Structures are given as C-alpha cells and as structure tokens.
Amino acid sequence: MSTAGTDVSVGGRTAGGVLGALAGRGQRRTVLTTAAPRHVWLWRAAVWGGLLVLWQVAAWLSGPFYLPTIPSVLVDGLGTVVRDGYLLTFAQSLRQLLVGFVVACAIGIPAGVLMGSSKVVRDLLSPYVNTLFVTPTEALLPMIIIMFGTGLEYRVVVVVLFAFFFPLLNSAAGVAAIDRHLLETARAFCTPRWRVFRHILLPAAGPYVVAGVRLGLGMALKGMVIAEMWVTFGTGGLLKNLGAYRQLDVYFALGLLIVVTAVVVNSALAAYERHLRPWQRGTIGKGAA
Amino acid sequence: MNPTKAVTTATVIRWTVSVVLFFVVWEIVGRRGDYTAIKPFSQVAGQLWSAMTVDGGLWRATAGTLGIALAGYAVAVVVGVAVGYLTGSSPVAAATLDPLVNAAYATPVYMVIPVLGIYLGLEFAGKVFLVVVFAVFVVIINTSAGVRQVPPGLLEMATSFRLTRAQKLRRIILPSAAPYIATGMRLAAGLSVQGAIVGELLLRVDNLGLQLLNAGSSFQIARLLAMSFFIAMLATATMLLARWAERRVIRWPR
Numbered sequence: 048m049s050t051a052g053t054d055v056s057v058g059g060r061t062a063g064g065v066l067g068a069l070a071g072r073g074q075r076r077t078v079l080t081t082a083a084p085r086h087v088w089l090w091r092a093a094v095w096g097g098l099l100v101l102w103q104v105a106a107w108l109s110g111p112f113y114l115p116t117i118p119s120v121l122v123d124g125l126g127t128v129v130r131d132g133y134l135l136t137f138a139q140s141l142r143q144l145l146v147g148f149v150v151a152c153a154i155g156i157p158a159g160v161l162m163g164s165s166k167v168v169r170d171l172l173s174p175y176v177n178t179l180f181v182t183p184t185e186a187l188l189p190m191i192i193i194m195f196g197t198g199l200e201y202r203v204v205v206v207v208l209f210a211f212f213f214p215l216l217n218s219a220a221g222v223a224a225i226d227r228h229l230l231e232t233a234r235a236f237c238t239p240r241w242r243v244f245r246h247i248l249l250p251a252a253g254p255y256v257v258a259g260v261r262l263g264l265g266m267a268l269k270g271m272v273i274a275e276m277w278v279t280f281g282t283g284g285l286l287k288n289l290g291a292y293r294q295l296d297v298y299f300a301l302g303l304l305i306v307v308t309a310v311v312v313n314s315a316l317a318a319y320e321r322h323l324r325p326w327q328r329g330t331i332g333k334g335a336a
Numbered sequence: 337m338n339p340t341k342a343v344t345t346a347t348v349i350r351w352t353v354s355v356v357l358f359f360v361v362w363e364i365v366g367r368r369g370d371y372t373a374i375k376p377f378s379q380v381a382g383q384l385w386s387a388m389t390v391d392g393g394l395w396r397a398t399a400g401t402l403g404i405a406l407a408g409y410a411v412a413v414v415v416g417v418a419v420g421y422l423t424g425s426s427p428v429a430a431a432t433l434d435p436l437v438n439a440a441y442a443t444p445v446y447m448v449i450p451v452l453g454i455y456l457g458l459e460f461a462g463k464v465f466l467v468v469v470f471a472v473f474v475v476i477i478n479t480s481a482g483v484r485q486v487p488p489g490l491l492e493m494a495t496s497f498r499l500t501r502a503q504k505l506r507r508i509i510l511p512s513a514a515p516y517i518a519t520g521m522r523l524a525a526g527l528s529v530q531g532a533i534v535g536e537l538l539l540r541v542d543n544l545g546l547q548l549l550n551a552g553s554s555f556q557i558a559r560l561l562a563m564s565f566f567i568a569m570l571a572t573a574t575m576l577l578a579r580w581a582e583r584r585v586i587r588w589p590r
Contacts, residue, residue, distance in 0.1 A: 084427040094432035113454060170350035175358070181575040182568040183530040185537055186544075189552030190564050194373040269444040276446060276538070283446075290450025298451060306443045313442040 115296035124300030133285060133301060140271055140282040141308075143199065147206025148267040155211035155263065156256060159218025163252075169219070180212050184270070188277055197278045202271070209270025213262035221255025222248070254323040261316035268309055375558040383562035393547070398570065400543035404460065405532035408467020412524055416472045417517060420479025425509070430480070437480075441473040449538050463535035470531030471524035478523070482516025483509060518585035525578035529571055 084090060099117060106116040115124065128134060162169045162176075188205065195201040225248060233243045275283025282305070289298035359377050366376030387394045422429045423437070448469060456462040486509050494504045536545030544567060551559035 084431055087431045090428050091432050091435075095436075166347075167350060170347045171354040174351055174355055177575075178568055178572050181526050181571045183533045183571060185530070185534050186548060186564055186567040188537075189548060189560055190373065193552070193555075193557060193560070194371070265442050265444075269446060272444040272446045273534075276449065286447060287450045290454070293454070295451065295454075302447050305447060306439060309442045309444065310439045313438075 111295065112293060113295075115299060119296045120299045120303070124296035124298075125303075127294075127297045128300050128304065133282075133297075134304075136285060137282050137301070137304065140275060143202050143281075144206055144267050144271040147203040147270070148210050148264060150203065151207045151210035151263060151267065152214050152260065154207070155214030155259070156218045159215040159256075159259070160222050160252075162215070163219035163222025176212070176215065179208075180216070184208050185273060188274070192278075197280070201278070202274045202280075205274035206267050206270040209273075210263040210267035213266060214256065214259040217255045217259025217262070218252065221252030221259075224255065225251040250323075254320055257316060257320045257323060261313060261320065264312060264316065265309065268305075272305070373557060375561060379558045380561045380565060383556075383558045384566060387547075387559070387562060387566070394566070397543040397547050401532050401536055401545075402529070404463045404535060404543075405467055405528040407460075408464045408531060409471060409524060409528040411464065412468045412471035412528065413475055413521055415468070416475025416520065416524070417479050419472075420476040420517075420520070421483055421509075423476065424480035424483025424513070434480075437473055437476050441477065445469045446534070446538075449534075452539065458540040462539050463532065466535045466539065467528050467531035470534070471527040474523045474527060475517075475520040478516045478520030479513065482513030482520075485516070486512040515586045518582045522575075522578040522582040526571065526575050529574050533567060 102114070103117050106114040111119065158172070162172055184205070187208070191201060191204055191208075195204055229247050230243070233247060271281075272283045272286070275281040276287050278284070279287055282301070286298060286301060289295070289301065362374070362377045365371065366374050366379065419433065419437075423433050424430070445466075448466070452458070452462045452466060456465050490508050490512070491504065494508050499507065533544055536543050537549065538545075541549055544563075548560070548563045548567070551557075551563050
C-alpha cells in the first residue's frame with residue numbers, strides 16, 4: 048500500500064521536468080502510510096463485494112446489450128478469449144511491447160544518466176525532453192504513420208515514444224541524488240571506478256531507475272493499446288471491434304486480462320523497488336491521522 | 337518539489353544553441369527531401385501562420401478542446417481531492433480504495449474508449465468522462481499522500497485545543513497538504529489537455545482532432561506537422577501555466 052507514496056515522490060519529481068527534478072533533491076519528505084485497520088480483508092470483502100453486487104444488479108437491470116453480468120464475463124467472455132485465440136493475440140502484442148520497451152530503456156537510461164551527470168548535456172536536451180514529455184503522443188500518431196507506415200515499426204516506435212520518458216527522467220534524478228560527499232571521499236581514497244559504481248552509484252540511483260522502469264512499463268502498455276487501437280490491429284484492435292459489435296462479455300473479459308497483467312507487473316516491480324529502498328519500509332505503519 | 341532554481345546565463349545559451357540547431361537541421365533535412373514525412377521548417381511555419389491567422393478556425397477548435405479539458409479537469413480535481421482526503425485520513429478507506437486507485441493508475445485508460453459511446457455517447461459527456469479518467473487518479477494519489485504527511489503532533493495539538501473537524505481541515509490539514517494537492521493539480525492539468533485531445537481524436541472527431549486528422553488524411557504533410565507542432569506548443573503552455581500556478585500555491589502563507 049505504500050506504492051502510492053512511491054508514486055508521488057517519483058512522479059511529482061519527474062513530471063516537473065528535468066530541471067525541476069534536479070532542483071527538488073534534498074527535499075524528500077517521508078510519506079507516512081496510514082496504519083492498516085484491523086480486519087483489512089473483511090473491509091475489503093465488504094467494499095469490493097459491494098461494488099461487484101452493484102455491477103451485477105446494474106447488469107440485470109440493463110440487459111446484456113448494455114452491461115454483461117459477472118458470470119457471463121467470467122464464463123462466456125473468458126471462454127471466448129481462450130477458445131478464439133485472443134490469448135495468443137495478447138501475447139503477440141506483449142512481445143512487440145517488450146521490443147519497444149527494451150529499446151526505450153536502451154535509449155532512456157543512458158541518456159538519463161548522461162543528463163543527470165553532465166549539466167551541459169542536461170541543458171542541451173532538456174528543451175526536447177520537457178516538450179515531448181508534455182505533448183500528447185497521440186497527436187503525433189498521424190505523423191508517425193506517415194513516417195513508418197502501420198506495421199511493426201510503427202507500433203514499436205509508438206511504444207518507445209510512450210515509454211522512454213520515465214526511465215530517462217528517473218535515471219537523471221537518481222544520478223543527481225548521489226551523495227557528492229561520498230564521491231569525493233571515494234576519490235580521495237583512490238577507489239577503483241567499478242567499486243565506486245558498485246557501492247555508491249548503483250545503490251543510490253538503482254531504486255530511481257527501477258521506479259522509472261516500472262512507470263515506463265505502464266506507459267509502454269498504454270502506448271501498445273493506443274497504437275493498436277488506432278490502426279485496428281492486435282489486442283487494441285480487438286477491444287475496438289468487441290466494443291463496436293457489442294460483444295461486451297468478451298470485451299470485459301479481455302479488459303480484465305489486461306488490467307490484471309498491468310497490476311501484477313506493476314506490483315512486482317514496486318515490491319522490488321521497496322526491496323531496494325529498505326529505509327522506506329521503516330516508515331510504513333505509523334498512523335498519521 | 338519546488339522547481340525554483342536560478343537559471344544561469346550558460347544554461348540559457350545552451351538552450352538557445354540547442355533549439356536553433358534543431359530548427360536548422362530540420363530545415364536542411366526537409367529541403368533535401370529525403371524523407372516524405374519531413375517538410376522544411378519554413379514551410380511548416382508558413383502553414384502554422386496561415387492556420388493561426390486566416391479564418392480563426394484553429395482558435396475555435398482550440399477553445400472547443402480546451403473547454404472539454406477544463407470541464408473534465410474541474411470534475412477530476414473536486415472528485416480527486418475528496419477521494420484523496422478520504423483515503424489519506426481513513427485507514428478503512430485506504431485499505432479498500434487504495435488498491436483500486438493503484439490498479440486504475442497502472443491500467444491503460446484507453447481501454448474504455450471502445451465502450452464509452454455505449455454509456456455516455458461520443459459527444460461532450462463521453463469526452464469529459466475520458467478527461468476525468470485521465471486526470472483524476474494523479475489528484476487522488478497526491479492528495480492522499482499530502483493528507484498522510486500532516487505532522488501527527490499538529491493533529492494531536494488540534495485535538496487538545498478542541499478544534500472541530502472543519503477547523504482541523506481548514507487550519508491544519510489543507511495548508512499542510514496544499515503543496516501535494518498543488519502538484520497533483522499541476523500533473524492533472526497536462527493530463528486533462530491530453531485526455532481532451534484523445535477524445536477529439538478517438539471519440540467523435542472534432543475540434544483539434546479534426547484539424548489534425550484532416551491534414552493527415554489529405555496528406556498535406558506540412559499542414560499536419562504544423563498542427564502537431566501547435567498541439568505540442570499548447571501542451572507546453574499548459575504545463576508552464578500549471579507550474580506557475582503550483583508555485584503560487586506552494587508559497588501560500590500558512
């Protein structure tokens with residue numbers, strides 16, 4: 048549950064632009080997570096169950112043409128997803144996403160490290176990074192299609208454009224967050240470069256980079272869905288058609304699959320992030336209100 | 337979190353050099369004509385100028401899109417602050433709602449587009465809803481974090497002095513959480529404009545979406561680049577305005 052806190056400290060910093068990001072260091076505030084109440088799962092069962100009941104009643108009242116019932120999503124919908132090979136389509140989409148994401152990290156992380164360590168590079172690149180970061184990438188899709196067509200290249204480029212900002216901005220912030228005194232001490236003691244890298248750079252910047260990778264992966268998934276929806280291809284295209292032909296049970300089943308994938312990947316990386324920042328775990332559990 | 341840092345002359349010079357170089361390279365590559373999708377900057381600038389000055393169509397489109405963004409933004413801020421306050425101050429709300437908010441935040445929201453027409457239509461209501469879905473979660477998450485970091489000592493003191501709930505909210509929680517809420521509102525501003533443009537492109541095509549797609553479908557490439565450039569500038573202007581507003585709030589006298 049402390050992922051919310053992590054998102055803020057990272058998101059608030061990065062989205063302020065690289066300059067804002069670097070200016071913001073040293074101002075980290077600890078975010079206290081509200082203490083979990085007793086019977087957490089009872090409360091969750093009540094609230095989440097209530098929402099599901101609400102859905103079910105709404106579905107009964109409106110009919111399957113407007114909202115499918117929960118059993119029909121889970122049985123008929125998921126059944127069709129499995130039977131008609133939509134799982135394979137989803138897997139193929141994910142594979143392309145991964146290609147784009149690897150490219151995005153290969154560009155974003157080194158560029159971010161450079162921007163974080165050199166003021167000249169930061170000044171030269173920040174106008175583009177900041178402008179592209181705030182520009183809705185969707186508005187660039189027609190241009191990208193003219194450049195790259197509507198095939199694999201186009202989809203990979205869109206994923207890269209969506210995904211590379213967070214690895215970049217977070218790597219820059221991470222490198223900038225390194226304790227200068229430690230670096231100076233290491234230099235004074237003639238520490239070998241790899242030791243500096245292993246024992247100073249990596250522990251300081253690592254959690255930022257992992258957070259960037261996590262947020263970037265979420266963005267890559269967004270890029271994948273919108274790129275495919277635009278040209279009616281793959282998983283995004285499926286969603287579009289299922290909505291248009293009102294096969295809502297299948298639509299919601301496929302949507303559920305995507306949500307679960309996104310949440311599982313996000314939580315796994317968030318857990319790894321917490322593992323890298325043990326000091327943050329220490330703040331959890333103190334009630335603030 | 338306050339991005340105020342004295343900008344040095346060297347930085348300004350590097351920015352200028354970098355940007356000028358970009359436009360020069362763009363012009364040269366465009367003139368050589370090796371790539372069909374890259375027209376020289378001068379031609380694009382000409383298209384942009386004529387689009388901005390000829391009949392005001394571009395400005396009407398901009399106003400239409402920004403209207404949708406603003407309506408959705410208002411809803412997102414009100415709902416986001418309310419829900420964020422709830423999850424920030426109530427452990428039960430945090431335990432039950434936080435996982436849902438985090439899941440929604442990690443999910444590609446574009447997924448709602450194919451069925452949005454069924455429930456809300458493809459016009460104003462659908463588009464505003466899309467904007468809200470884009471913008472609301474970042475407000476919730478930041479507000480919640482802001483409420484959680486209110487110093488417990490202050491709240492205890494408020495209790496000892498018998499402040500009412502409303503007084504606590506007004507005098508302690510809100511001022512203390514304001515910088516966080518402001519950050520959420522800044523991020524939401526950019527996302528609102530983005531959501532509105534996505535709505536204009538993928539729900540019923542209209543306003544800025546229409547300007548963009550018209551140029552794209554008729555292969556007036558210079559015009560298309562001009563429109564993309566215009567949207568990028570619009571987004572940048574929104575971001576700068578939001579950042580300025582955020583700084584004003586952060587300096588809010590306590």
